[in-house]
Amino acid sequence: MINFTVGPVQMDKETRKLGLNQIPYFRTPEFSSLMKDNEKLLCKDFDAPENSRVVFMTGSGTASMEACVLNLFTRKDKVLVVNGGSFGHRLVELCEVFDIPYEEIKLDYGKPLTVNILEHYDGKGFTGFLLQLCETSTGIKYNMNLVSDFCKKNNCLLFVDAISGFLADEFSMIKYNVDCAITGSQKALSLPPGLSLIVLNEKAQKIIYENKVKSLYFNLADYLKNGERGQTPFTPAVGTLLQLNEKLHRIEKAGGIKAENKKYSERAQYFRNKLQDLPFKIFTNPEDSSNCVTALTHINPEVNVYRIFELLKDEYKIWICPNGGDLKEKLFRVGHIGTVSKKEIDTLIKAFKDLKKRKII
Amino acid sequence: MINFTVGPVQMDKETRKLGLNQIPYFRTPEFSSLMKDNEKLLCKDFDAPENSRVVFMTGSGTASMEACVLNLFTRKDKVLVVNGGSFGHRLVELCEVFDIPYEEIKLDYGKPLTVNILEHYDGKGFTGFLLQLCETSTGIKYNMNLVSDFCKKNNCLLFVDAISGFLADEFSMIKYNVDCAITGSQKALSLPPGLSLIVLNEKAQKIIYENKVKSLYFNLADYLKNGERGQTPFTPAVGTLLQLNEKLHRIEKAGGIKAENKKYSERAQYFRNKLQDLPFKIFTNPEDSSNCVTALTHINPEVNVYRIFELLKDEYKIWICPNGGDLKEKLFRVGHIGTVSKKEIDTLIKAFKDLKKRKII
Numbered sequence: 001m002i003n004f005t006v007g008p009v010q011m012d013k014e015t016r017k018l019g020l021n022q023i024p025y026f027r028t029p030e031f032s033s034l035m036k037d038n039e040k041l042l043c044k045d046f047d048a049p050e051n052s053r054v055v056f057m058t059g060s061g062t063a064s065m066e067a068c069v070l071n072l073f074t075r076k077d078k079v080l081v082v083n084g085g086s087f088g089h090r091l092v093e094l095c096e097v098f099d100i101p102y103e104e105i106k107l108d109y110g111k112p113l114t115v116n117i118l119e120h121y122d123g124k125g126f127t128g129f130l131l132q133l134c135e136t137s138t139g140i141k142y143n144m145n146l147v148s149d150f151c152k153k154n155n156c157l158l159f160v161d162a163i164s165g166f167l168a169d170e171f172s173m174i175k176y177n178v179d180c181a182i183t184g185s186q187k188a189l190s191l192p193p194g195l196s197l198i199v200l201n202e203k204a205q206k207i208i209y210e211n212k213v214k215s216l217y218f219n220l221a222d223y224l225k226n227g228e229r230g231q232t233p234f235t236p237a238v239g240t241l242l243q244l245n246e247k248l249h250r251i252e253k254a255g256g257i258k259a260e261n262k263k264y265s266e267r268a269q270y271f272r273n274k275l276q277d278l279p280f281k282i283f284t285n286p287e288d289s290s291n292c293v294t295a296l297t298h299i300n301p302e303v304n305v306y307r308i309f310e311l312l313k314d315e316y317k318i319w320i321c322p323n324g325g326d327l328k329e330k331l332f333r334v335g336h337i338g339t340v341s342k343k344e345i346d347t348l349i350k351a352f353k354d355l356k357k358r359k360i361i
Numbered sequence: 362m363i364n365f366t367v368g369p370v371q372m373d374k375e376t377r378k379l380g381l382n383q384i385p386y387f388r389t390p391e392f393s394s395l396m397k398d399n400e401k402l403l404c405k406d407f408d409a410p411e412n413s414r415v416v417f418m419t420g421s422g423t424a425s426m427e428a429c430v431l432n433l434f435t436r437k438d439k440v441l442v443v444n445g446g447s448f449g450h451r452l453v454e455l456c457e458v459f460d461i462p463y464e465e466i467k468l469d470y471g472k473p474l475t476v477n478i479l480e481h482y483d484g485k486g487f488t489g490f491l492l493q494l495c496e497t498s499t500g501i502k503y504n505m506n507l508v509s510d511f512c513k514k515n516n517c518l519l520f521v522d523a524i525s526g527f528l529a530d531e532f533s534m535i536k537y538n539v540d541c542a543i544t545g546s547q548k549a550l551s552l553p554p555g556l557s558l559i560v561l562n563e564k565a566q567k568i569i570y571e572n573k574v575k576s577l578y579f580n581l582a583d584y585l586k587n588g589e590r591g592q593t594p595f596t597p598a599v600g601t602l603l604q605l606n607e608k609l610h611r612i613e614k615a616g617g618i619k620a621e622n623k624k625y626s627e628r629a630q631y632f633r634n635k636l637q638d639l640p641f642k643i644f645t646n647p648e649d650s651s652n653c654v655t656a657l658t659h660i661n662p663e664v665n666v667y668r669i670f671e672l673l674k675d676e677y678k679i680w681i682c683p684n685g686g687d688l689k690e691k692l693f694r695v696g697h698i699g700t701v702s703k704k705e706i707d708t709l710i711k712a713f714k715d716l717k718k719r720k721i722i
Contacts, residue, residue, distance in 0.1 A: 001385065008384040008599050019380025019600070023369040024362065025551055045636030058555050059420045059578065066578045090577070097575055109697035120587040192384055193602060194555040194598030196418050214458055216451070216573070217420065217427045234421035235547060237598075238369050239380070319386040 001313075002344050005321040006164055006293050007186040008193045009338025015191060017245045023239045024231070024324055029310045031229025031238070034245050039227070043246035045257050046162075046181055046199045047172035053205055055198040055223040058236045061163040061184035062090065064196035067218040068159055068180055069094040071208045072128070077101060079128035080121055080156070082113055085137035086325060087161060091130045109327065110138040110283040110295065118150050129156040133165030133181075134290035137323060138283055141169050141290035146231060148176040157203070163187055163196070166336055168264040168292035179204040185240055188264065188292065188337040189247055195240040200224075259361070264291035267345075268336045272351045279303075279361055283331060298361065304329045308361060313361065314353040362674075363705050366682040367445045367497055367525055367654050368547040369554045370699025375611065376552060376604045384600045390601070393591025395606050400588070402609035406618050407523075407542055407560045408533035414566055416559040416584040416660035422524040423451065425557035428579040429520055430455040431539055432569045433489070438462060440489035441482055443474055446498035447686060448522060452491045459705070470688065471499040471644040471656065477652060479511050492515040493528030494542075495651035497642055500694060501532050502651040509537040518564070524548055524557070528618065529625040529653035529698055540565040546601055549625065549653065549698040552606055556601045561585075564689075625652035629697045635710045640664075640722055644692060654682070656694045659722060665690045669722060677712040 003010045024031065039054040046052075057064045069091070073079055077100055081091045085108035095102040103126075105117060113131075129151050134141045139261050144160075151158045160181045167188035173181055186193035198220070200208065206290055208220045216222070222233045251260060268291040272282060273298075283295035298305055306329050309322040321333040334348065355361045364371045385392065401416040407413075418425045430452070434440055438461055442452045445468035456463040464487075466478060474492075490512050495502045505521075512519045521542045523532055528549035534542055537614040540562050547554035552696040559581070561569065569581045577583070583594045612621060629652040633643060636657075644656035659666055667690050695709070716722045 001383075003383065003386060005386045007596060008386070010383055014383050019382075020377050021380075022362075022364065022371055022377070023547075025364060025366045025369070025682075027683065027685075028674065028680075047369040059424065061599065063424075063578050066576065093577055097577055184596075186384075192598065192600040193596045215427065216458055217579075219423050235368060235545075235554045236421065236424040237553065239553040240520065240555065257518065313389065317390075321386070322388065324388075354654055357383070 002318045002347060003338060004334045004340065004348060005319050006333060006335040007184070008021065009186060009190050009335060010340065011190050011192070012247070012339055015247055018243045018246060019239065020194070025156070026236070026238045027231065035227070035241065038241060038245050038248060041252065042197060042199060044253065045167070045248070047174050047257070048199050049174050049201050052173070052199055052201050053224055053227060055220055056232055056236055056241060057196045057198060057202065058194065058221070058234065059196055059308065060193065061182065061196045064182040064184070064198050065090060065161060066094055067220055068182060068198060069100065069130070070098055070213050070215060070218050071211055071220040072157060072180060072204060073100045074160060074211060075099050075101065077127045078125055079130055080126045081167045082107065082131035082142065083107065084111065084113070084140055085109055085135040087132050087137060091161065110140055111262065112140065113142050113146060113286040114286065115146060118146060122150070122154065126154055126156050130159045131161070132168065133162040133171055134169055134292050135162050136164040136293060138331070139290050139293045139295035139329070140284045140288050141165065141318055144171070144176045152177055159206070164292045164337070165290060167260045169290050170261050173199065173201060185244065188260070190338045191240050191243045191247060195244070208308070261291070264336055267291070267340060268294060270342060271334060271336060271345050274345065278352050278356065292337055293333050293335045295331050297331055300351040301330070303361060305332045308332055308355065310357065311360065312351055318347070318348055318351055362709060363679045364699060365695045365701065365709060366680050367694060367696040367698065369546070370547060370551050370696060371701065372551050372553070373700055375607055378543065379604045379607060380553070380600065387599045388592065389503050391475070395589040396602065398590070398691040399602065399606050399609060403558060403560060406528070406609070406612065408535050408618070409560050410535050410562050413560055413562050414533070414585055414588060416561065416581055416585070416588065417593055417597055417602060418557045418559060419555065419595065420557055421554065422543065422557045425543040425559050426451060426522060426558070427455055427558060428581055429493070429543060430461065431459055431574050431576060431579050432572055432581040433518060433520060433565060434459070434461045434542060435572060436460050436462065438488045439486055440491055441466065441487045442493035443503065444468065445472065445501055446470055447472070448493050448496055448498060452522070471501055473501065473646065473649040474503050474509060475506060479507060483511070483515065487515055487517050489520065489669065491520045492522070494521050494523040494589055495530055495653050497525040497588050497654060499692070500651050500654045500656035501645045501649050502526065504649070505537045507530070513538055518568070525595060525653045525698070526651060528621045529652050531622050533640050534560065534562060546605065548604065549621070551699045552604045552608060554599045556605070617618070622652070625697055628652070628701060629655060632695060632697060635706065639713050639717065653697045653698055654694050658692055662691070664691045664722060669693055672721065673712055674714065679709055679712055681709070
């Protein structure tokens with residue numbers, strides 16, 4: 001199978017080889033030192049300010065989303081949440097669950113956040129701002145300059161879910177004054193799923209130490225404290241953390257975060273350039289499109305695009321990424337993260353053309 | 362390194378080989394069918410009553426402990442918690458965090474739960490009972506017959522943390538009237554860490570559907586609902602779930618749960634029989650000792666046993682399992698789970714004898 005989903009994605013052979021190894025015992029100085037190295041390298045790749053820290057959360061990306069909302073905000077806050085798809089909606093749900101006063105900016109699927117929209121919320125006493133870097137369900141990448149300006153002006157704590165955007169899209173905690181950003185192992189890091197990562201600047205750490213949360217597993221203060229000696233409160237996904245370390249060093253050697261961004265940008269562009277003879281429309285404007293994923297609709301809205309996912313899987317041995325909910329039959333996605341080669345993209349385009357020839361699309 | 366810890370443990374070569382594979386996309390009928398198969402096999406291995414269900418939790422064992430306490434009990438309950446070590450203490454902490462009225466039976470480390478102790482709590486209106494099958498920090502296995510009788514008589518919902526005991530020690534949800542039991546991937550299942558499993562009988566499922574919890578990630582009703590179609594609400598540890606399926610089939614072929622119990626019992630006995638010339642004392646009575654792990658003290662209480670862990674690691678390439686907290690310098694543990702061979706046990710015994718010859722122990 002060729003995998004064009006947005007996770008789990010195709011892993012490098014170096015990562016897979018480590019999957020063959022035994023997993024070491026982890027309450028050792030050796031593992032602590034590897035974890036401190038992971039923390040240092042991740043802070044560099046998130047372009048995090050000095051004294052930032054990383055929490056290694058054993059869980060899906062949603063575990064880290066929940067832990068951040070729970071630890072960073074309280075009933076005394078008033079937060080603004082950008083909801084432009086299923087992951088933005090998840091942030092809204094988390095505010096609901098934890099009784100955090102919020103307003104949501106509900107965007108039409110695939111539409112950008114604009115100055116005009118944000119103006120409406122200016123000077124209204126918001127204390128926090130939550131959004132995705134890339135809303136994975138539609139492929140839109142939000143304008144971080146706008147968001148950053150709004151947060152500075154309104155003194156908002158800025159949380160960015162960069163789960164699918166990290167490495168693929170340009171991002172910097174320093175440049176955009178981000179207080180907390182997260183990612184997941186099975187996205188552009190191209191590791192097995194089950195690990196998520198939380199990067200926190202000093203301000204966010206201070207808030208975490210001050211808040212008291214109703215959870216052991218999501219008590220981030222406990223993770224920060226254990227992390228000082230390179231450990232976690234509970235048995236972590238040790239194998240994935242070893243694979244993470246190898247991958248982070250490989251990113252470093254290949255030119256760091258800039259080279260990563262360039263690679264994914266070129267790959268997304270290569271795919272998008274090949275779409276001209278196909279009956280698809282890219283769902284987002286070029287300037288607002290993430291390098292992580294391209295969301296596509298059929299030019300004929302009567303065509304059920306979920307069927308394309310099924311046919312590619314069963315007859316062409318290719319996974320693309322279907323959508324859930326409202327968009328299931330209207331939108332499908334092609335991921336650009338993981339070890340996707342030009343040759344594999346050509347194979348996918350050929351399969352699309354074949355479906356066209358067969359008059360299926 | 363030879364690994365005698367209690368997790369992550371040594372994995373079988375079949376499991377490791379799967380770690381080399383690419384990880385498939387999971388929102389497919391193929392993966393759903395594998396998950397339904399995992400559920401069926403786990404219910405069999407837990408000897409769970411008809412219509413039991415399994416929740417696949419991406420997280421450490423503590424994630425499942427927290428999810429169960431949060432979903433099964435409320436402020437209207439009054440629960441009894443057995444605290445005989447760090448994992449019993451964790452159950453107490455969870456009741457504290459979620460304001461669940463509780464009393465704790467605080468046992469001296471390594472000491473069994475007895476009829477006399479339980480009598481004291483009889484007829485006092487307890488609605489729930491929480492304990493470990495095996496308290497991993499001391500190696501004690503609790504008498505499930507006693508617990509089961511107490512719960513039947515007092516109409517208590519019975520939660521058993523079988524994280525380290527599952528497969529190693531005799532256990533049956535039917536026989537002991539257990540409503541909810543959990544385990545972790547990195548224990549006797551010998552998979553990578555990062556996945557935990559919750560088995561629920563019909564009564565427990567009903568409670569979960571009735572309770573409303575303040576969490577998305579630990580909302581077990583959502584897992585049960587998604588599980589009906591073989592899916593999870595959030596991206597799970599897909600790779601580990603594939604390894605789980607292969608392992609469960611292998612257990613089945615090798616004679617099922619009885620053969621597993623026998624294997625671990627013989628292995629623990631083999632190790633314990635070899636201790637006679639060494640200056641160690643087994644911390645638990647033979648009849649109350651788990652097959653999962655043997656906890657040992659030095660006959661001379663002045664000897665710092667953490668040093669034994671360090672020396673074995675650095676000079677003999679062997680990991681044993683140190684303790685944390687109060688017991689760090691007094692108690693160490695030798696695990697019997699994972700692919701530990703007689704030859705490897707002999708190597709460990711030889712290393713102990715060498716330390717004795719060197720007058721270190």
